Amino acid sequence: MSSETTQGQREFEFVDRDFRRVCSLIHTHAGIALADSKRDMVYSRLSRRLRALGLETFGDYLNWLEREGSDEWQSFVNALTTNLTSFFREEHHFEHLRQLLPKLRQGSAKLRIWCSAASTGEEPYSIAITACEAFGSLTPPVEIIATDIDTAVLATAQRGVYPLERIERLSQERRRAYFQRGTGSNDGMVRINPALQALISFSSLNLLDERYPISGPFAAIFCRNVMIYFDKPTQREILARMKPMLEPCGLLYAGHSESFFHAADLFRNLGRTIYAPVDAGGACA
Numbered sequence: 035m036s037s038e039t040t041q042g043q044r045e046f047e048f049v050d051r052d053f054r055r056v057c058s059l060i061h062t063h064a065g066i067a068l069a070d071s072k073r074d075m076v077y078s079r080l081s082r083r084l085r086a087l088g089l090e091t092f093g094d095y096l097n098w099l100e101r102e103g104s105d106e107w108q109s110f111v112n113a114l115t116t117n118l119t120s121f122f123r124e125e126h127h128f129e130h131l132r133q134l135l136p137k138l139r140q141g142s143a144k145l146r147i148w149c150s151a152a153s154t155g156e157e158p159y160s161i162a163i164t165a166c167e168a169f170g171s172l173t174p175p176v177e178i179i180a181t182d183i184d185t186a187v188l189a190t191a192q193r194g195v196y197p198l199e200r201i202e203r204l205s206q207e208r209r210r211a212y213f214q215r216g217t218g219s220n221d222g223m224v225r226i227n228p229a230l231q232a233l234i235s236f237s238s239l240n241l242l243d244e245r246y247p248i249s250g251p252f253a254a255i256f257c258r259n260v261m262i263y264f265d266k267p268t269q270r271e272i273l274a275r276m277k278p279m280l281e282p283c284g285l286l287y288a289g290h291s292e293s294f295f296h297a298a299d300l301f302r303n304l305g306r307t308i309y310a311p312v313d314a315g316g317a318c319a
Contacts, residue, residue, distance in 0.1 A: 052092035065242045065268045079113040119153040128164045135168040145253040151260040152180035155191025162230040172229040181239035194226035250279030259289035
């Protein structure tokens, strides 16, 4: 079979050059580096866009996207981003944050936290719960900025409504304090306590943008399970931009499979994928 033919019986023509174009476009627009193993995933997710637009081949779709698809770029990016999350995923980070926040508070100023890959909201709401527990209040002195490149998942995050099974692993105390059970037509669903929503501002942000619509300083930046989708040069570029956005003793929380040895001049590893700026004083660790 020629490298320029489709494999198997597919609804839409999808050849190697189409896949290479998709890889190039998503890397340029979102920094995502797609491996060859993602070929079937790309076909499956973008096929939905071809059906919605009434197009017959991937070549037609990509030509249209590059020529006239300014409004389609967001759907293209949304289709190819991966959103795997849960409440208190990698829970040791939240315990560390709970202990850190009271130490960083000075005067009446609010502590600011940036969740840079908010996905469907479980992570920023976990941060909000942690802040409430750290200060023993539903109105802690904390402001959380939650961003994501995918506007579809951000809409879910802002709504703050989830199937009941999403919180099954949480303690009874947390479920009672921070979630409201649905009734009637909403049976089997839970809604986030509005007090948590009041702590969070949601907005769309592409980590590759030349200018971010937010600014520091932040007591903590959560950038977890995001860098694995970027190549090393892109990772370093993003880390270099995040470093000055941290407070002097602020920390960066990364995903369990991420390491930044290639940026050792920017961040030092404190253990368990928690990073501090290299020039942070010893008292900050």
